[in-house]
Amino acid sequence: MSEPLVMALPKGRILKEVMPLVRLAGIEPEAAFDDPGARQLAFKTNHDGLRLIRVRAFDVATFVAFGAAQFGVAGGDVLMEFDYADIYAPLDLGIGHCRLCVAEPKELSETDDPRRWSHVRVATKYPGITRRHFAARGVQAECIKLNGAMELAPKLGLCRRIVDLVSSGETLKANGLVEVEEIATITSRLIVNRPAFKTRPEAIGGWVDRFREALDADKA
Numbered sequence: 001m002s003e004p005l006v007m008a009l010p011k012g013r014i015l016k017e018v019m020p021l022v023r024l025a026g027i028e029p030e031a032a033f034d035d036p037g038a039r040q041l042a043f044k045t046n047h048d049g050l051r052l053i054r055v056r057a058f059d060v061a062t063f064v065a066f067g068a069a070q071f072g073v074a075g076g077d078v079l080m081e082f083d084y085a086d087i088y089a090p091l092d093l094g095i096g097h098c099r100l101c102v103a104e105p106k107e108l109s110e111t112d113d114p115r116r117w118s119h120v121r122v123a124t125k126y127p128g129i130t131r132r133h134f135a136a137r138g139v140q141a142e143c144i145k146l147n148g149a150m151e152l153a154p155k156l157g158l159c160r161r162i163v164d165l166v167s168s169g170e171t172l173k174a175n176g177l178v179e180v181e182e183i184a185t186i187t188s189r190l191i192v193n194r195p196a197f198k199t200r201p202e203a204i205g206g207w208v209d210r211f212r213e214a215l216d217a218d219k220a
Contacts, residue, residue, distance in 0.1 A: 008072030024214035123153035
């Protein structure tokens with residue numbers, strides 16, 4: 001008998017957005033999954049051949065790329081940053097809408113012209129995307145890697161600009177920052193481990209089809 005498939009889901013806001021689709025696809029996790037106080041990270045489902053794991057958003061792609069999970073849900077920002085060769089992203093789930101932007105203090109933006117930059121120092125969780133974006137424009141980017149609290153960097157003199165995900169823009173505004181350039185529009189995608197898809201095409205392909213049907217039903 002084949003080992004159960006493992007689907008990796010991201011914690012936080014995207015988990016809330018994706019669960020209606022997960023359930024439309026016919027997946028019902030065990031009761032502990034919906035318990036906010038539960039500490040477990042792996043869960044049984046109503047399918048003997050499927051387990052769910054709940055991990056940090058940045059880690060979903062790693063679990064899938066290295067085959068610890070056969071498929072999952074990851075943001076386009078994570079896929080762009082790591083560019084794993086063993087990940088196939090067949091479906092845009094249309095959730096987790098946001099944009100990856102360059103931002104700077106409002107007072108700086110009033111006289112600044114991004115078209116004239118030749119070198120920038122940026123705080124970001126996305127050094128790979130940031131360097132590639134600026135290199136394409138002939139701009140040298142010095143990236144300071146931060147995993148959170150990006151908006152504090154300009155205020156405390158760490159750097160003048162940041163690259164981060166922006167949804168409503170309220171966090172930027174509250175910290176005196178404004179968007180000056182958009183790098184990419186981001187949504188979350190269903191991702192699949194390529195080698196696993198080749199060895200278990202019917203099982204994994206079946207779940208891809210179920211999510212495609214769930215998307216169609218959600219739009220109807």
